[in-house]
Amino acid sequence: MTTTLGGRWRAALLALLVASCGGGEPWHAKNVQGIIPDLAFDMTSDEGREVHAADVRGEVVLLFFGYTHCPDVCPTTLARLAGAIRAMGDKGRRVRILFVTVDPARDPPALLHGYVKAFSPQATGLRGSTAQLDALSRRYRVAYGRDAADQHGDYAVSHSSAVFVFDAEGRARLLIQPELGAADIAADLARLVGGA
Amino acid sequence: MSGWPAILLPWAFSPLLVALLLGAAIAYLRGLRRAGPGEAVSLVRRSGFWSGLALVYVVMHTGVDYLSQHMFYIHRLQHLVLHHLAAFLLALSRPQAVIARGLPGRLHARLLTPAWRHPLTQAAYRALQNGLVAPLLFVGLIFFWLEPEVHFYAMLSGPLYQIMNWSMLLDGLLFWFLMLDPRSRSEGALIGLGPRIGLLLAATVPQIMLGAHIALAPDDLFGVYAVCGRAWAISPLEDQQLGGLVTWIPAAMMHVVGALIVIGYWMRADARAAKLPTRRQAG
Numbered sequence A: 001m002t003t004t005l006g007g008r009w010r011a012a013l014l015a016l017l018v019a020s021c022g023g024g025e026p027w028h029a030k031n032v033q034g035i036i037p038d039l040a041f042d043m044t045s046d047e048g049r050e051v052h053a054a055d056v057r058g059e060v061v062l063l064f065f066g067y068t069h070c071p072d073v074c075p076t077t078l079a080r081l082a083g084a085i086r087a088m089g090d091k092g093r094r095v096r097i098l099f100v101t102v103d104p105a106r107d108p109p110a111l112l113h114g115y116v117k118a119f120s121p122q123a124t125g126l127r128g129s130t131a132q133l134d135a136l137s138r139r140y141r142v143a144y145g146r147d148a149a150d151q152h153g154d155y156a157v158s159h160s161s162a163v164f165v166f167d168a169e170g171r172a173r174l175l176i177q178p179e180l181g182a183a184d185i186a187a188d189l190a191r192l193v194g195g196a
Numbered sequence B: 001m002s003g004w005p006a007i008l009l010p011w012a013f014s015p016l017l018v019a020l021l022l023g024a025a026i027a028y029l030r031g032l033r034r035a036g037p038g039e040a041v042s043l044v045r046r047s048g049f050w051s052g053l054a055l056v057y058v059v060m061h062t063g064v065d066y067l068s069q070h071m072f073y074i075h076r077l078q079h080l081v082l083h084h085l086a087a088f089l090l091a092l093s094r095p096q097a098v099i100a101r102g103l104p105g106r107l108h109a110r111l112l113t114p115a116w117r118h119p120l121t122q123a124a125y126r127a128l129q130n131g132l133v134a135p136l137l138f139v140g141l142i143f144f145w146l147e148p149e150v151h152f153y154a155m156l157s158g159p160l161y162q163i164m165n166w167s168m169l170l171d172g173l174l175f176w177f178l179m180l181d182p183r184s185r186s187e188g189a190l191i192g193l194g195p196r197i198g199l200l201l202a203a204t205v206p207q208i209m210l211g212a213h214i215a216l217a218p219d220d221l222f223g224v225y226a227v228c229g230r231a232w233a234i235s236p237l238e239d240q241q242l243g244g245l246v247t248w249i250p251a252a253m254m255h256v257v258g259a260l261i262v263i264g265y266w267m268r269a270d271a272r273a274a275k276l277p278t279r280r281q282a283g
Helices: A004-020 A073-087 A087-096 A109-119 A128-141 A182-195 B015-033 B041-062 B063-070 B074-093 B095-102 B105-117 B119-128 B133-145 B148-156 B158-179 B195-204 B204-215 B223-226 B235-273
Strands: A042-045 A048-052 A058-064 A095-103 A123-126 A144-146 A158-161 A163-166 A174-177
Touching: A004 B235, A042 A128, A058 A073, A058 A182, A073 A087, A073 A095, A073 A109, A073 A123, A073 A182, A087 A095, A095 A109, A109 A123, A144 A174, A163 A182, A174 A182, B015 B041, B015 B095, B041 B063, B041 B074, B041 B158, B063 B074, B063 B223, B074 B133, B074 B158, B074 B235, B105 B119, B119 B133, B133 B148, B133 B158, B133 B195, B133 B204, B148 B158, B148 B223, B158 B195, B158 B235, B195 B235, B204 B235, B223 B235
Parallel strands: A058 A095, A095 A123
Antiparallel strands: A042 A048, A042 A123, A058 A163, A144 A158, A163 A174
């Protein structure tokens, strides 16, 4: 069903969005400039250091929520992002994956470090207290919830599937959804790295 | 506070919402206390006002608001309350006169009354509140915010999300205050009682179609919930089907209840017009 009533409004709204985004060539990922707040966080890295958004200024940042016990979404997403970064060659060194664990209880720093580095040298794991994680998930309007444990004490954590992309100045630019392939991701990231 | 269910605690504090609800509640209480002889407000109307106000608070200011951002069907329930239920109850309670009595005299006389009587306000009100624009706006807003692309951005952006919810509440109030006016056209209502029954029932048709379209869709129309993460594990299609049913059935039911109430008003207005003694006191 097409929405004839909303059609004109939708066009007006999208025109406004595109205008505020500066227009230009469309991206493979979803353009979220002006929709999502700039990069800001207060977390601890997988090497135990405090990290803030200022520490990754100058790099294109891929912010992603997950956990190491995650059965499907996290490893496939990390593999796709890592593949895209590899495909970018030298430009890939100006891209940083920030993998925020939503299950810090089962993701101690060493485990988290080994997990993300297995995918890409450009990946950093981030941990935070409940308050820090809540602040970050509230800022980007993402949810995470722990499901009931099975008889082995294993549990799944439902979480956001999207990757938020920030440019070198920390401005939110793109949203990578699970169906986007590595080649398209690489093309978008190269534009962000090259243009910035 | 400690005995409260956690879900009723504020999620994101909104000074605007708290000020408006608190202001309305205080003005209403003062207005009730200042009621003169013959101005008593029935228990039904008072209950309608308080439950309408409480529902707005719960869906816009508590953990329910958080769940509404992360579960499609709870978002649909939130909009059902804002657009169809709380607005309906508030309109049914006709609190205008009570609130006006309870407002500080100077605020009422110097600011609100002149602003309301201003030709621009009146022109805008009449442009919106008529048999063509009001139902189109009411149905159109539902369609607009459920357009998948628009919905995606509205759920991702904090400011757009607020605009969406406030637009649903304000439009719900406009629509139901227009529809549930107990007066007939000759007594001053903007639309006659008979035409309103037709409009209320006609407005269910597109809502039923949209609800059915969503409930029966074979694939996920609203990907933003996967992007932002659902509040608990539920399959996207199950979430969407429940949300479609909420858009479809209870929304249409509220229109039928509204039409029945207007039929009741119509019979009483006829009795008044014929100058026959009514058997029951109105209101």
